[in-house]
Amino acid sequence: MDVFQSCCCTETPVLPDHAPWNGLSESCKSDLLETATHSYLTRGEEAASDVCIVLSGALAVERELSDGRRVLSTLFHAGDLIDLRRSERIRQGRLIALKDSELLILDQERVALCTDQHSDLASAFIGQQGNHFARMRDHVADLASKTPFERMASVLFEFKRWPGSSGEKKECNSIQIPILRIDIADYIGVKPETVSRAIRKLEKERRIAIPEPDRVFMIDVPAMRQIANGGRPRQSRQHA
Amino acid sequence: MDVFQSCCCTETPVLPDHAPWNGLSESCKSDLLETATHSYLTRGEEAASDVCIVLSGALAVERELSDGRRVLSTLFHAGDLIDLRRSERIRQGRLIALKDSELLILDQERVALCTDQHSDLASAFIGQQGNHFARMRDHVADLASKTPFERMASVLFEFKRWPGSSGEKKECNSIQIPILRIDIADYIGVKPETVSRAIRKLEKERRIAIPEPDRVFMIDVPAMRQIANGGRPRQSRQHA
DNA sequence: CGCATGCTTGATGGAGATCAACGAACGTGG
DNA sequence: CCACGTTCGTTGATCTCCATCAAGCATGCG
Numbered sequence: 001m002d003v004f005q006s007c008c009c010t011e012t013p014v015l016p017d018h019a020p021w022n023g024l025s026e027s028c029k030s031d032l033l034e035t036a037t038h039s040y041l042t043r044g045e046e047a048a049s050d051v052c053i054v055l056s057g058a059l060a061v062e063r064e065l066s067d068g069r070r071v072l073s074t075l076f077h078a079g080d081l082i083d084l085r086r087s088e089r090i091r092q093g094r095l096i097a098l099k100d101s102e103l104l105i106l107d108q109e110r111v112a113l114c115t116d117q118h119s120d121l122a123s124a125f126i127g128q129q130g131n132h133f134a135r136m137r138d139h140v141a142d143l144a145s146k147t148p149f150e151r152m153a154s155v156l157f158e159f160k161r162w163p164g165s166s167g168e169k170k171e172c173n174s175i176q177i178p179i180l181r182i183d184i185a186d187y188i189g190v191k192p193e194t195v196s197r198a199i200r201k202l203e204k205e206r207r208i209a210i211p212e213p214d215r216v217f218m219i220d221v222p223a224m225r226q227i228a229n230g231g232r233p234r235q236s237r238q239h240a
Numbered sequence: 241m242d243v244f245q246s247c248c249c250t251e252t253p254v255l256p257d258h259a260p261w262n263g264l265s266e267s268c269k270s271d272l273l274e275t276a277t278h279s280y281l282t283r284g285e286e287a288a289s290d291v292c293i294v295l296s297g298a299l300a301v302e303r304e305l306s307d308g309r310r311v312l313s314t315l316f317h318a319g320d321l322i323d324l325r326r327s328e329r330i331r332q333g334r335l336i337a338l339k340d341s342e343l344l345i346l347d348q349e350r351v352a353l354c355t356d357q358h359s360d361l362a363s364a365f366i367g368q369q370g371n372h373f374a375r376m377r378d379h380v381a382d383l384a385s386k387t388p389f390e391r392m393a394s395v396l397f398e399f400k401r402w403p404g405s406s407g408e409k410k411e412c413n414s415i416q417i418p419i420l421r422i423d424i425a426d427y428i429g430v431k432p433e434t435v436s437r438a439i440r441k442l443e444k445e446r447r448i449a450i451p452e453p454d455r456v457f458m459i460d461v462p463a464m465r466q467i468a469n470g471g472r473p474r475q476s477r478q479h480a
Numbered sequence: 481c482g483c484a485t486g487c488t489t490g491a492t493g494g495a496g497a498t499c500a501a502c503g504a505a506c507g508t509g510g
Numbered sequence: 511c512c513a514c515g516t517t518c519g520t521t522g523a524t525c526t527c528c529a530t531c532a533a534g535c536a537t538g539c540g
Contacts, residue, residue, distance in 0.1 A: 073384070144427075430496075437496090
């Protein structure tokens with residue numbers, strides 16, 4: 001049965017039922033889905049295509065340096081469009097699953113055709129990419145100048161926006177940590193030990209509570225936001 | 241005459257004469273340029289629009305933390321499409337010029353219309369964004385795990401790809417450093433002192449030569465590439 | 481049980497931020 | 511021409527912080 005399940009093509013591929021995908025015209029949807037396939041991945045597996053939509057789980061673009069240093073340069077969650085096509089550069093980095101994930105794999109040539117013929121799909125692509133850019137610029141700002149402590153606070157807010165973090169309720173300050181510590185570390189550019197210490201420190205300062213290992217409750221959201229935005233620089237002698 | 245020059249609208253706006261802009265259909269070009277304006281910026285000035293094309297100079301998305309830390313999250317050079325529109329998030333960061341620059345300012349609503357009506361323009365947008373993503377993922381990988389030494393080597397290769405670095409000749413290993421040290425520092429997430437030290441160290445190791453303050457000649461390109469790709473980790477006690 | 485994986489805590493050292501100072505280049509204006 | 515200011519780049523000394531190394535738990539699984 002597992003074989004039956006994991007064999008792609010047995011399930012009819014569908015688009016996520018939310019913006020911008022549910023707003024596409026019927027002809028566009030059927031055009032796009034005609035060559036699309038459903039795919040299941042477990043942690044560590046690499047996605048087969050450069051263009052796909054995440055239905056569930058978590059994925060990342062992984063890169064490895066010669067001496068083993070590992071970087072997760074982009075995180076993707078349910079609903080995200082992943083478009084790794086580019087015209088100028090060679091392929092750099094692998095798209096891997098960080099946990100059990102579901103993907104809607106799109107055919108690259110068909111995508112090019114569809115965005116060409118359906119202006120609503122082209123708009124959806126451009127809009128999605130705009131959001132991804134905003135996320136990446138946030139992330140770059142984190143990496144470039146923030147302390148590990150601030151990065152941890154920032155990434156918690158990022159997880160807060162993920163679907164399924166707290167049953168879709170925006171008001172709830174309970175956050176599901178959706179990926180492993182090691183992946184958080186490779187994403188925010190520190191070591192897992194530092195991630196652990198940062199979380200524990202936030203807990204000791206009563207900014208967060210940790211009812212379960214993979215769940216965080218934000219006690220003081222404004223304080224956390226301030227920390228995430230740069231409220232905890234490394235201390236200098238002048239201020240002492 | 242300067243007044244005459246810097247007054248926008250006096251010059252007929254034109255698109256850059258290279259891919260993907262020179263491949264657009266005439267109707268698309270005229271549609272797009274009808275509401276476009278030419279703009280000159282000097283260092284520090286902020287661009288007026290969220291959508292524009294860089295004709296010359298250098299720009300960056302600048303962000304400032306509460307305690308004064310400054311980050312340049314994205315660099316743009318001649319030929320780049322800058323699209324800071326997004327649907328989900330609030331405006332974060334300013335688009336500023338790092339040196340005297342020329343811009344083709346596009347009207348946001350007109351752009352939305354044009355990408356909707358002209359599929360070749362939509363493709364150009366999607367393609368440009370794909371390239372920007374690749375650059376940003378490279379940059380994230382630099383910031384997340386590389387040493388300042390490696391980051392400096394990496395950013396030199398980035399400058400190597402900028403137009404005008406060496407008279408457009410790809411073979412030439414003479415690189416024009418197009419922005420100030422302080423901007424390099426804020427881009428790669430270190431302090432100007434560290435930038436300076438990294439450059440001098442590369443020079444001392446005979447990997448680069450510095451004929452002029454703002455020009456670098458790569459003596460050993462393969463070695464530099466290896467450093468940029470992670471060949472200079474921070475040393476550990478084990479290997480000693 | 482043994483073994484693996486994931487998370488945490490502790491001790492140590494090195495790398496880069498910090499602070500300070502200087503030199504070079506570029507304007508001013510007299 | 512020089513005195514003067516500013517800006518940019520560089521160099522040196524000191525100190526903080528995070529990576530590193532190591533060890534300890536907890537859990538899951540054969």
